[in-house]
Amino acid sequence: MSDQDPVANGSTDSEAAAQGPPPASRPIPDRPAEDPDVLNRRELFRIAALAGPLAAAQWAAGGASVVAAADDRSDAAEGRAPAYGKPRPDRGDASAPRRYAMKKSFNLWALPYPDAMSLADCFELAKQAGFDGVEINFDLEGDVSAASKPRDLDRVRELAAKIGIEISGLCSFLFWPYPLTSNDPQKRARGRELAAQMVRAARRLGTRNLLVVPGAVYIPWAPEDEPVPNDVCWQRATEAVRSLIPLARECNVSLNIENIFANGFLLSPDDMNRFVDQFDSDVVGIHFDTGNIMQYQFPEHWIPLCGRRIRNVHFKEYSKRAGTEFTLDSFRPLLDGTTNWPAVIAALDRVGYRGYLTFEYFRPFPHWPESLIYQTSDALDRMLGRKA
Incomplete structure (x- = not known):
């Protein structure tokens, strides 16, 4: 995002335009000779005030590209998005965009599944839209659930393979009603039981990635009578994850601990790493x-x-314009928020991440829901340098 400079001498573009073309006795000044590589913005605004925005744009044309290219190099080095009006590799007007080796995926919460679409419909759409994989959600009932038999899960894996789409990971909302750190021993026990079922399901589905919510001090949308003290939460979460490790190793499944926005637990990278x-x-x-x-x-x-x-990634757009009040409306379609995506992708590339980038969104479009998937695919293609 580019800086916005104040208009010199208090003039605005509309006021400058109203003054019309400059008198013949006041020719448009030449571009400053003393420093051809730097656009003198104060001089530019003065010209705009005298001669109108069009003349100012003509005056700047020679030098602006030099400055913009230099700024873009600085932007890229620092992981910032290039400012509007500069040469944009991601728009194809400077050079070929940087290509990244990560893979495209989306979570099925972005579609009206299973209410209005079948699993086959979702896989076919993912393939047609150019995705590499789909993240599936484990529930109490349904195609992939606690009620599924091993053969049911095998059929899901076979369906994905037949269509030509990968299963990028397994996710579940069940960690919230059955937290691994709950004050209720029965909920904790049920949570561990379900987590073990998820590990086995991930193996059957042919994915190594299982998203694990390790616990919560407090859950705003499912509050318990008393919050869980931080040290107790840490201890219970540690015990729960440790209990799953032998099964995960046997099934060749990675227990991927997710950072959460409102659970009061593991809220810094240092805590997460520890x-x-x-x-x-x-x-x-x-x-x-x-x-x-x-x-x-x-x-x-x-x-x-x-x-x-980092073993797996959710690309979830967020808008800080929503302020500090938590709401699902803060999560947006990709590129419709305030995330610095060039910096995020560059950072992932630097740490050697080559896995899935899974779009997660909780509000399927009520009409033509497939359009969200095509829109997301296009955004990811541009972010990954596959499309200019």
């Missing part, structure tokens, strides 16, 4: 969600610190 590292296990990693920390923090700051612990 939690994951204590297991000293190759089957425990991080599921990094870009949107879940945007309310108060920035994903590009976490990624270099979490590094190669």
